[in-house]
Amino acid sequence: xxxxxxxxxxxxxxxxxxxxxxxxxxxxxxxxxxxxxxxxxxxxxxxxxxxxxxxxxxxxxxxxxxxxxxxxxxxxxxxxxxxxxxxxxxxxxxxxxxxxxxxxxxxxxxxxxxxxxxxxxxxxxxxxxxxxxxxxxx
Amino acid sequence: xxxxxxxxxxxxxxxxxxxxxxxxxxxxxxxxxxxxxxxxxxxxxxxxxxxxxxxxxxxxxxxxxxxxxxxxxxxxxxxxxxxxxxxxxxxxxxxxxxxxxxxxx
Numbered sequence: 001x002x003x004x005x006x007x008x009x010x011x012x013x014x015x016x017x018x019x020x021x022x023x024x025x026x027x028x029x030x031x032x033x034x035x036x037x038x039x040x041x042x043x044x045x046x047x048x049x050x051x052x053x054x055x056x057x058x059x060x061x062x063x064x065x066x067x068x069x070x071x072x073x074x075x076x077x078x079x080x081x082x083x084x085x086x087x088x089x090x091x092x093x094x095x096x097x098x099x100x101x102x103x104x105x106x107x108x109x110x111x112x113x114x115x116x117x118x119x120x121x122x123x124x125x126x127x128x129x130x131x132x133x134x135x136x137x138x
Numbered sequence: 139x140x141x142x143x144x145x146x147x148x149x150x151x152x153x154x155x156x157x158x159x160x161x162x163x164x165x166x167x168x169x170x171x172x173x174x175x176x177x178x179x180x181x182x183x184x185x186x187x188x189x190x191x192x193x194x195x196x197x198x199x200x201x202x203x204x205x206x207x208x209x210x211x212x213x214x215x216x217x218x219x220x221x222x223x224x225x226x227x228x229x230x231x232x233x234x235x236x237x238x239x240x241x242x243x
Contacts (some may be wrong), residue, residue: 010168013179015141017162038141040181049221050139051169052179094179095172107174 013100023103024057024092024113032110033057039091055097055104058090143229149186149219151236157217158188160232164218184232187216 013019015038024032036057040050092113098105106113127133141163149157162185169178223238 010166010177013165013167014185015163015165015181016145019165020141040139040141042139047222049180049182052165052181056140095174097172097176098174099176 018100019055019104022100024055024110025103025105026110026113027098027105027107028109030110032106032113033090035104052094054091054093056091144184144232147230147232149184149217149232149234151234151239152225153236155236157186157219157234160184160186161216181221183218183220185216186219 019035019038022035024034026032034057035055037055038052039054039056041053042048042050090113092106092108096106096108096113098107144160144163147160149160151157163181164183164185165179166182167177167179169180171177217239219232219234219239223234224232225235226233
């Protein structure tokens, strides 16, 4: 699939420059985490190109990006925590992506996303326990 | 396969020439259309080079244009290695077919 000049047709996106560290925004405009890695599907067909399957967000994905001893240490911590809590890595299916710009807009509600679980945990375990939580400020 | 598994990996040709490391991946929105009416992204090529600073700033990809002095310093284009030129891939090394890189230029 080539355009004039032999370039591939369709919009071009540089993965590191235009996706990594971009803010995720949910369908109501609320912040929903940042992109730390990209997951591809690779078909068995040697002539097929890998397709973006999901955007990854959270400590585990960030650890892979950092690499080295520190990255491996972070990844091992995340794996242990995830195993203890029986949770899958934070991933946002590509089918939930609405647009890519200075931020990445999602069609999903952030409360339904794994990428928001850290904030949800803080809200449920800490903020909601503070006296007066749940009431609007006067 | 994750993007992080590709970044920083050394790329060599089948005749032994080292091209550098993977600094970025070129995705093109030409895949199947999803539920949101948004075409999927497919990985067409890897940006490979010996220097990464210009890539991190966006000069080598051409997405950042100025100031001209920085552009002149850092806009040394990376080698674009088509995905289909890859003949072997491991965690440490990606081996590519030189002929297929030349064909794509």
